[in-house]
Amino acid sequence: MTADDKTTKTTAQPVVDEAIERGWEIPNFTIKEIRDAIPAHCFRRDTFRSFTYVFHDVFIIAVLAYAATYIDTIPSAAARVVLWPLYWIAQGVVGTGVWVIGHECGHQAFSPSKAINNGVGMVLHSALLVPYHSWRISHSRHHKATGHMSKDQVFLPSTRSAVGLPARDLDPEGDGPHSAFDESPIAALWGMFLMFGFGWPLYLLTNIAGQKYPGWASHFNPYCAIFEENQFWDVMQSTAGVSVTIAILTYLGQTFGPLAVIKFYVIPYFGVNFWLVLITYLQHTHPDLPHYRENVWNFQRGAALTVDRSFGILDYFHHHISDSHVAHHFFSTMPHYHAVEATHYIKKALGKHYQSDMTPIADALWQSWKQCRFVEDEGDVVFFKS
Incomplete structure (x- = not known):
């Protein structure tokens, strides 16, 4: 289906008006x-080979x-x-690779065995203070609704009304840029520091940047709307895993001193958080x-809204989570x-619908930060505006 197929809709519901304005063609493939375009061996999971990557990272x-x-x-x-900052940077990079393998376990991509997937994933993610099953469940919902304005789970665009702007036909600044979003480079960098430094733990604790659920939406709250009733013990098990890691860190702090734990674990942990949020932010x-x-979304169209990017040599240590994310x-x-x-x-099969951007990461981050402020309240196809 192309944008032209929907132009018979009334202007009261601007279904794909922005798609027409931008020359965006809505893809129509299955x-x-x-899948048929990809060799069958690419779907095979090899438990031994997967473990070699765990051993490599550890x-x-x-x-x-x-x-x-x-x-010292x-x-x-x-x-x-x-030397200490070099250690923190290196450990954060490699730790992100461990996080990626744990995430792969949550997708049942590590092994044909569900028990091995969940056992390895539980250990790896708990070691990084990630509630394995809780995040596995919410992340699965993200995959099932990628790019969907009301069902996707994370990095959801704010709407025009949510950011306090007047309706489009009453807005003197139109599609922007809007003076309300003007900020100095220092203010922008401060905002990035908060997001990349604390965005991940806050997402786990409060679902910040996720769907707006009632009450305390948290990956540690089995009663919140993120989870089904039958997932209660998965959430509790995940919380227990994180609690065990915190207990071990507390013991190590008492044995070797809190400063040692901060230098060897806590600072690299925030490095992992930085890479995780940066990678996922730029992917979506x-x-x-x-x-x-x-009216427009389906699974394959949503999946095609994901962007492949390269982080250079870091792609190796991150197990290519960025440059093969589509x-x-x-x-x-x-x-x-x-x-x-x-x-x-996939690139050949999708053709022009394959999304890849090799803009240097710092430039890409700045562009997305400045230009991706909000989307319209109405319309089936909505683009970021500033």
């Missing part, structure tokens, strides 16, 4: 067509931590000032890509070690 983390035990023995204060926030409402959204049970190959075929 999941089967995309080994590097252990080596980095062991090497860091010698930093170095007489040069200048060397210590340089782009000035040129719309969101759909119910493939992941179409087929979330596909192991990451096949996703790069599958992307080659």
Whole structure:
């Protein structure tokens, strides 16, 4: 279906007006067509091979931590000032790879065995203070409704009315840019610091940047609207896993001192949070890509709104979660070690509907931050405006 197919709708309901204005063609393909374009071996899950990536990451983390035990023995204060940040950065990068594998377990992509998937995922995510099953459940809902204005779970655009702007036909600044969003570079960087530093734990605790649910919507609250009644014990088990990690960190703090825990674990933990939020924000926030409402959305159209980006050498340590994310959204049970190959075929199958942006990450972040402020309250196809 193209935008022209819907132009018979009345102007009282601007269904795809923005699609027409932007020259955006709504794709019309099936999941089967995309799947048939990908070699069958790309969907095979190999438990042994998956474990090699766990061992790879844990080994590097252990080596980095062991090497860091010698930093404070170095007489040069200048060397210590340089080496600790290098450790924090490196450990945050590798820790993000562990997070990606845990996330893959939640998709049942690690192994054909559900027990192995959930066992490994529980350990890896709990070690990173992620409530495994709770997030697995909400993340599954995100995948089932990617790009849907009222059903997607995270990075939902604010609407015109929600940001306090007048109706479009009464707005003297029209589609923007709006002076209400003018901010200095310092203010923008402060906003980024808050989002990338604390956005992830706040999302888990309060569902910030997610769907607006009544009451305390939290990944630690089994009674909230994120979960079904039969998922109560999954949430409780997830909370227990995080609690065990906190208990271990508390013990280590009492044994080796709180400063040691902060230097070896807490600061790298915030590094993992930074990469996680940055990666996911840029995968689902782009000035040129719309969101759909119910009349237009379907699963494959939503999956095609995901953006592949490259973080250079970090793609290796992040297990290609960024540069093969379109493939992941179409087929979330596909192991990451096949996703790069599958992307080659998906790109051909989607043609112009394949979304990839190789803008340098810092530039891409600034563009999305400044240009992706709100969408219209009405319309089945809505684009970000500023």
